[in-house]
Amino acid sequence: MKILVTGGAGYIGSIVSAMLVDAGHSVVAIDDLSTSDASGVPAGVEFIRCDISQVATVLTPDSGFDAVLHFAGLIAAGESVQKPGLYWHVNTGGSLSLLVAMRAAGVRKIVFSSSAAVYGNPTQVPILESATVAPTSPYGENKLAVDFMLAGEVAALGIAATSLRYFNVVGAYRRGTTVMGERHTPETHLIPLALEAAAGRRPEFAIFGTDYPTPDGTTIRDYIHVEDLARAHLLALDNLTPGEHKVFNLGNGTGFSIREVLAVVEKVTGKPLPVIEKDRRAGDPAELVASSDAAKAELGWTPAKASLQDMVSDAWDFLNSGSQS
Template sequence: MKLLVTGGAGYVGSVVTRLLLDAGHEVVVLDDLRTGHADAVPRGATLVTAGLADAARVLTPGSGFDAVLHFAGLIAAGESMVRPEIYWDVNVVGSLALLHAARAAGVPRMVYSSTAAVYGNPARIPVPETAPTAPTNTYGATKLAFDHALTSEVHAYGLAAVSLRYFNVCGALVRDDAMIGERHDPETHLIPIALEVAAGRRPHLEVFGDDYDTPDGTCVRDYIHVADLAAAHLLALDAATPKEHRVYNLGNGNGFSNLQVVDAVRAVTGHPVPVRVSPRRGGDPAALVASSVLARRELGWTPARPALHDMIGDAWAYLRR
């Protein structure tokens, strides 16, 4: 198939691009490199340096794209609470421009990178896809808005759409022919920051809040290996069905607190990780753990590397490389 991957110079998008190329697909990456890296785009893919607003430059009538895999967007929940306007602009306005261009070009399928943040503070753990959506931050609200737009597109125009709601992605693709990992600037995710502390690149790790209603007072999250997450996208691409908008949660079904993650980083690296506790960030849910029963049943998806220590080990190997 001929595929457009938006945000293919980013962390998850670049790993998915590598797997798509391995599967024999033709891949064009659309990325404005605002947060991505040109050298992260796997060899064999074509990079078009442009934003979502310019998607029509690539998705032209007759261009022959079979699907769009949409990863491009802003992802920092904390930042979204202090700079909400850029999140609405990129994640909603930009995504709608992409959707309009895809419709005009006759693209029949779209796989969307959504998020567990749409659930806010869920009443039930693990979280099923039927849980009420009540995001507690602007990031989650913008991602949910485009989920709704996809549902409307499916009903009105027959698009085949799949939304994959990620829980916390970590790890790296570690192979002889490929080493792709997480390198946001600035970095906002717990595991890569903790690893930078272990490597001596930061003096300490900042933990936001230790007074949540959790066993040790810190936030609890479900972690999923980026390679397992990427594999789910290829399955979703095959499962996309005209006039249906399918939604799947992707996680391991196990929750780890921030302090448990820090202990795991210490164990994997053999280095100290000093911790400093700061006040809570606005919009952070206390706990988010996925139920991925539906993805396992309907997509046939099973995480190959579900152990937290393995995920941290691969991320550590990437950081040292």
């Protein structure tokens, strides 16, 4: 198939693009490079610098695309609380531009990079796909809005759509002699920030909130290795069904608090972390842990790299490989 990957220079989009090429697909990646750079695009992928709002210039009626994997968007829940308009414009407005372009081009298959943020503060953990959606940040609201848009396109046009709601992505992917990992600018994710602090690249690591209703007062999250996550996207692509909007949660089913994660970081790096404590950030749920039973049953997906220590070790190796510079 000929596949368009939006956000294809980013952490997850680039690794999925690499796997798609290695599986025999023709891949075109677009990215505006606002939080990444073109060096992240893997060999074998055609790259076009393009803002998601201008995707119709690439996804044209004669472009020959068979499917879209949609990763493009802003990703920081905390920032979305401070800049809600920006997040609605980029994430939801950009996704609408994509769907309009797909409709005009006759492309009827899409896998969407959604988020567990749509669930907000869940009443039951692990979280099932049937759980109430009640996002606590504009970022989560953006993702949920796109899910609703996809459901509408499925109902109106009979397209095939799948939303993958995932949790915290960690680790790196080795493709031959190339190591691909997380290189956000600016970096906002917990484990890369902690590793950078351990490496002396940051003066400290901040814990935002120590008074949550959890055993140690810090938030609890599920973690998934990026290689496992990328495999799930290829399985979802193969599983797309016309006239259906499918939703799958992806995670390991085990939650770790921030303090537990930091303990693993110190163990892997062998370095003490300079930790400071700050007030809670608006929009951060206390606990998010996935049930991935549906993905296992329907997609045949099972995490192969479920150990948090292995995830952190891979991320640490990437940080020290020079590939992230």
